[in-house]
Structures are given as structure tokens and as C-alpha cells.
Amino acid sequence: MSGNGSERTISVGELARVEGEGALHVRVRDGEVEDVRLEIFEPPRFFEALLRGRAATDAPDITSRICGICPIAYQVSACTAIESALGIEVEEQTRVLRRLIYCGEWLESHALHVFMLHAPDFLGYDGAIEMARDGHQALLERGLAIKRAGNELMALVGGRSVHPVNLKVGGFHRPLRAGELKPVAESLRHAREELVEAVAWAGTLSFPERRIETEFAALGGEGDYPIERGALHSSAADPIGPDDFEQDYLETHVPHSTALHSHHRERGPYIVGPLARYNLSADRLPPLAREAARSAGLDGECRNPFQSIVVRCVEMLFAADEALRLIDGYEAPAPAPAPTARAATGCGWSEAPRGMLWHRYELDDEGRIVSARIVAPTSQNQAAIEADLRGLAQASLELPDEELQWLCEQAVRNYDPCISCSTHYLRLHMDRG
Amino acid sequence: MADSPLIIGLGNELRGDDGVGLRVAELLIARGVDAIRLDGEPIALLELWREADAAVIVDAVSGPRAGRIWRIESSGEELPLVFAEHPSTHLLGLAEVIELARSLQLLPARLTVIGIEGDRFDLGETPSAAVSAAATDVTAALLAEARGCSPAHPGPTEPVGVGR
Numbered sequence: 091m092s093g094n095g096s097e098r099t100i101s102v103g104e105l106a107r108v109e110g111e112g113a114l115h116v117r118v119r120d121g122e123v124e125d126v127r128l129e130i131f132e133p134p135r136f137f138e139a140l141l142r143g144r145a146a147t148d149a150p151d152i153t154s155r156i157c158g159i160c161p162i163a164y165q166v167s168a169c170t171a172i173e174s175a176l177g178i179e180v181e182e183q184t185r186v187l188r189r190l191i192y193c194g195e196w197l198e199s200h201a202l203h204v205f206m207l208h209a210p211d212f213l214g215y216d217g218a219i220e221m222a223r224d225g226h227q228a229l230l231e232r233g234l235a236i237k238r239a240g241n242e243l244m245a246l247v248g249g250r251s252v253h254p255v256n257l258k259v260g261g262f263h264r265p266l267r268a269g270e271l272k273p274v275a276e277s278l279r280h281a282r283e284e285l286v287e288a289v290a291w292a293g294t295l296s297f298p299e300r301r302i303e304t305e306f307a308a309l310g311g312e313g314d315y316p317i318e319r320g321a322l323h324s325s326a327a328d329p330i331g332p333d334d335f336e337q338d339y340l341e342t343h344v345p346h347s348t349a350l351h352s353h354h355r356e357r358g359p360y361i362v363g364p365l366a367r368y369n370l371s372a373d374r375l376p377p378l379a380r381e382a383a384r385s386a387g388l389d390g391e392c393r394n395p396f397q398s399i400v401v402r403c404v405e406m407l408f409a410a411d412e413a414l415r416l417i418d419g420y421e422a423p424a425p426a427p428a429p430t431a432r433a434a435t436g437c438g439w440s441e442a443p444r445g446m447l448w449h450r451y452e453l454d455d456e457g458r459i460v461s462a463r464i465v466a467p468t469s470q471n472q473a474a475i476e477a478d479l480r481g482l483a484q485a486s487l488e489l490p491d492e493e494l495q496w497l498c499e500q501a502v503r504n505y506d507p508c509i510s511c512s513t514h515y516l517r518l519h520m521d522r523g
Numbered sequence: 524m525a526d527s528p529l530i531i532g533l534g535n536e537l538r539g540d541d542g543v544g545l546r547v548a549e550l551l552i553a554r555g556v557d558a559i560r561l562d563g564e565p566i567a568l569l570e571l572w573r574e575a576d577a578a579v580i581v582d583a584v585s586g587p588r589a590g591r592i593w594r595i596e597s598s599g600e601e602l603p604l605v606f607a608e609h610p611s612t613h614l615l616g617l618a619e620v621i622e623l624a625r626s627l628q629l630l631p632a633r634l635t636v637i638g639i640e641g642d643r644f645d646l647g648e649t650p651s652a653a654v655s656a657a658a659t660d661v662t663a664a665l666l667a668e669a670r671g672c673s674p675a676h677p678g679p680t681e682p683v684g685v686g687r
Contacts, residue, residue, distance in 0.1 A: 136646045155537060206623075219619060222626035230627060238570060253562065365685035446593060 113251045116498060117484050123487075126480045128472060128502065141462040144454050145170050147429065153449070153464065154253055157508060159202065162195040162244065163442030164187075164449075165257040166318055171449040172259050174332070175436025176429050184261040186416055188398035189318045190271075191247040191254065192440070193413040196317070197240025197281065199443035200364075201410075203293070204507045205233025211500040212295045229291075232284050236406060239281035243274050243413060249418060261426030271417045277452060278410050278417075285407040286382060292403040293386025297396040300482060303355055304474045306366035309441050315374045315408055318440050323370050326357055332437035335448050341465065352470040361447025361471035363505065364401040368392060376415075379408040393506040395478060402506070408486050431457030442467055444508050475505050491508045494502050527669055528577035530558040533565060533617065540589065540641025540649030543658050544581040546650070550662040556669045565620045569629055581661060582583065582617055584638035590653030592661060593630035593638040597621060637661055638649070 248254025445467030532548030
């Protein structure tokens with residue numbers, strides 16, 4: 091951080107504690123925020139290119155390698171898109187089993203973010219290690235226990251907790267029998283108890299004042315809190331289906347980042363993720379999670395991104411609770427028939443932990459992928475994150491450099507950007523003005 | 524004979540030399556030695572080594588000499604600071620995970636980190652010849668240890684950066 095009297099530059103050369111790597115630049119001149127750039131880099135359509143010519147049935151496995159933290163999101167979005175193209179309607183119990191394993195992913199992804207990446211910001215530590223060394227072992231152990239429950243559930247239903255292998259177009263290679271789910275119920279019950287405490291703890295944190303007016307978008311309309319299906323609901327417009335997504339929402343290149351900025355063609359930037367889901371579907375949360383949210387200070391709409399940490403804890407509590415509910419009424423689906431190839435295009439989506447993830451596939455009559463397009467949640471949030479930072483920096487200019495830098499980094503982490511989904515190995519420039 | 528250590532190869536096979544840890548694990552499995560391929564987040568190590576008294580982690584590291592092999596016993600002392608300097612392309616890098624485990628008393632009693640220097644890490648790249656050769660050497664050394672022979676010649680003890 092440097093600058094003469096009228097110019098200040100905050101450069102975070104490598105953003106710590108975000109998935110992947112990224113950089114942040116804020117330039118202030120004469121009391122005005124002149125430039126805000128969140129630099130994340132995207133592979134030049136590497137995965138979409140990799141998919142061309144591959145069997146459609148390979149898409150869930152290939153795309154799940156885009157993200158080590160949310161493989162289920164990629165598998166489910168890929169499956170629903172290909173199933174749409176091939177005219178396959180999965181049976182209800184398959185949808186339930188997908189929703190169940192997805193709960194595991196929400197648990198492990200949110201737990202990692204809340205306890206290991208974001209909590210240090212709120213408690214004044216540089217990272218989880220410093221936090222652990224300074225007496226907060228119990229907090230980290232709680233986070234690890236919750237994450238473990240999520241991983242256990244994913245391993246059980248998915249066959250492996252890293253890159254689950256059991257999901258396929260049409261359903262599961264080997265759907266679990268009801269009795270096989272009982273072992274994980276104990277871990278989930280324990281996690282649920284820990285999470286009631288976690289939501290309360292999150293509510294005690296100190297949140298900088300901030301209000302954003304950005305549009306929120308999330309799946310919904312199915313009567314339950316959205317995970318694996320729905321139409322795309324918005325705080326500013328009517329719901330749309332997956333086939334209409336790319337007409338309404340555009341991706342454009344911005345010079346400073348090879349990631350693409352997403353925006354509605356008329357309305358501009360928008361936000362996906364926990365805050366969007368909560369604001370659009372909080373009334374769909376079961377009583378336990380709803381009540382915990384209220385006690386933690388979430389009352390009605392939440393437009394302070396710093397409270398996302400509370401929302402993530404609420405979503406984890408919901409996920410543990412929902413997983414137990416689904417296990418309770420579980421009936422194994424029938425084995426999925428092999429899909430029949432046909433030339434067609436299909437779109438599908440689901441709510442990854444970080445927000446809505448959309449896939450589109452064009453298939454030929456031999457079942458091969460002609461083209462693929464993937465829009466990840468972090469790409470969709472980029473423009474909105476920059477707008478948020480611009481407003482935040484402008485409102486916080488009286489802070490000394492070090493505190494302003496901390497605040498900006500903390501603000502980026504409000505969005506839990508999974509930079510490795512929308513970017514890859516980086517090269518950054520330190521802008522020391 | 525002491526219990527055999529848990530062997531875990533870490534990495535991303537889509538990124539050239541970053542996949543060397545996975546490659547070593549594959550080679551060991553093919554020769555009947557138990558090993559785990561971890562191509563997800565290093566934080567998963569905390570779960571994987573929970574019941575283990577000893578663990579060996581194999582991962583790619585960045586450094587100036589592709590193919591050079593480092594062997595560091597890190598249960599005794601903290602990893603050299605340079606390991607912790609840069610976050611890797613994973614969320615909490617290997618060094619951070621080890622230090623976190625240490626601060627939570629979740630480290631195995633004996634932990635060995637084998638780092639293989641690489642220089643090709645871009646998405647879609649194939650591994651370099653030097654790194655592939657190093658994978659073979661490390662596999663041979665771990666194979667010998669698994670079969671009860673004397674420990675392989677240790678690598679240099681000067682640290683290099685971990686991750687990219």
C-alpha cells in the first residue's frame with residue numbers, strides 16, 4: 091500500500107483464504123475511488139474444450155474435476171442438462187438421493203469457508219493457524235466435525251468423498267438401500283447440534299455496516315429450500331427456466347480479467363449464492379433453521395454481505411436437518427436405464443454452495459458432446475463483488491490503509507469466491523503505485 | 524517391523540507436473556503397495572491420516588530444478604517458513620494444513636513430506652520428463668521402504684517453495 095497525499099493504492103497481490111488464487115486492486119485519487127479490479131483468471135475455456143467429442147455420459151465426471159470443493163454441483167448440473175437434452179425424467183427417489191448427497195456438499199463446503207477461511211477475518215486473525223494457536227481450537231474442531239459429517243455423507247452416497255463416482259446421467263450406478271444410510275445419521279445429528287451453536291456464535295460477530303442494492307438470483311419455486319432444482323427466481327423479475335438463461339444473462343470479457351463478467355442484459359450485475367437463496371426462499375426453511383436465523387439477527391431480507399457468514403451457518407444447519415429428514419423417509423430408486431442418444435441441446439442448473447451453476451450441452455446422434463458451456467457462480471458474482479467493493483471502499487476512506495485493506499479482503503470473502511472454478515493458476519502484479 | 528506408513532499422493536493431474544504425487548501413488552498401487560490418490564483439497568488429509576501413526580505425503584513443489592526430490596520430516600519441527608509463504612492453487616496449501624493439524628494436535632506421530640520440483644503447472648500440460656523420472660525414483664524408494672529395506676537416501680534438507 092503506498093501513495094502520496096492524494097492517491098492511495100491498495101493491492102492485495104495474492105488473496106489468501108479464497109479457493110484458488112486471485113488479486114484485488116483498489117485505486118483512490120483525491121478522495122474518490124477511481125478503480126476497483128478483482129482479478130481472477132479463467133482457463134481459456136479449457137474444460138469446455140476438453141468436453142468436445144466426449145461421450146455425454148462422461149460430462150459429470152469430467153466437469154466434477156473443475157472444483158475440488160463442489161464436485162456434486164457439477165455432476166448434478168451436468169446430469170440435469172444432459173437429461174433435459176435426451177428427454178430423460180429421473181424418478182422422484184433419484185432426485186431425493188441427489189438432494190441428499192448435495193446436502194453433504196453444502197455442509198463440507200460451507201464449513202470449510204466459515205470456520206477456516208472467514209472466521210479469522212471476524213476474529214482479527216491472519217488465518218486459521220493463528221486462530222488455532224491463540225485459543226480457538228474448539229471453533230476449528232467444531233468446523234472440522236461439521237465438515238467431516240458432510241464428507242461422510244458424500245462418501246457414503248457418492249462412493250468417494252473426493253470426486254464421487256456414483257452419480258451418472260439418469261441416476262446412480264448403485265443407489266443406496268435405506269439401511270445403508272443409517273451410519274451417517276449419527277454424525278449428522280451431532281453436526282446439527284453443533285450447528286445450532288454455530289448459528290448462535292455467528293450472530294455474535296461484529297458486522298461492518300453495509301447495504302447493497304444488487305439484484306439477487308437463485309433457484310426456487312419448488313416449495314422447499316432450493317438445492318437441486320427450480321426455476322431461476324430474481325428479486326427484480328419473474329422466474330425463468332434454464333433454456334432462457336443465456337438469452338437473458340450475458341457474459342462479457344473485461345480487460346483486467348480473463349474470467350467473464352456476468353450480468354443481466356438489461357438490469358446489470360446480480361448476485362447468486364447463500365444471500366440470494368436466503369432472501370428469495372427463507373420462508374422455505376424448516377422451523378429449526380428459521381428460528382435459529384431469527385435469533386442470530388437475520389430478520390426478513392438481508393442486504394449486508396458481511397452477514398453472509400450467518401447465512402452460511404443457517405444453510406449448514408438446514409443441510410444437516412434436511413439430510414436427516416431425507417434419510418428418514420428414504421426409499422431406494424430403481425436402477426437408471428442407459429440413456430438413448432439423440433441430437434439435441436439441453437440446459438440444466440442447480441444451487442452449488444456458492445450459487446447457481448448452469449450447464450448447456452449440444453449433443454449429436456451418437457451421444458457425443460458437440461459443444462458445452464458452463465457458467466459458474468463465482469463468475470456470475472464478479473461484477474457485483476467489484477461494485478460492492480467500490481461502494482465499501484468509498485464509504486471507508488477514513489480508515490488507515492491497513493484496516494481498509496483488511497476490510498476489502500474480508501468483503502471479497504463474503505462471497506466465498508471459488509476462484510478455481512472460474513480461473514486457474516495465476517500470475518499477479520503487485521501494484522505499489 | 525514398524526507399521527507401514529499411510530502413503531498419500533497429492534495433486535492435480537490436469538496440470539502437468541502438479542500430478543506427480545498422484546502418479547507415484549498409482550505406481551505404488553500397481554505394485555501392490557497401499558497408497559491414496561488425493562486429487563481434491565489438502566484439508567482432506569486431516570481425515571485421511573486420523574488413525575495413522577505415520578504418514579508419507581508426496582506432492583509437487585515449485586523450484587528451480589525440475590525433478591529434484593526433497594524429503595522433509597515435519598512432525599518434529601515446524602516446516603520451514605518458505606513452505607507457508609504462498610497459498611497453493613488449493614485452498615489451504617499443504618504447508619498450511621500441516622501447521623493447522625499441528626496446532627490442533629491432529630498430526631500423525633511421524634510425518635514425511637516428499638516434494639518433487641516441477642516447472643510445468645498450466646492447465647492441460649503434460650508432465651515434464653524430469654518429473655516423470657523423479658516419480659519413478661520416489662516410487663522405487665517407497666517400495667523399498669514398504670518391503671522393509673533400509674530407508675531411502677534422504678533428499679536435500681534446504682527448503683523450497685511449496686505450491687505455485
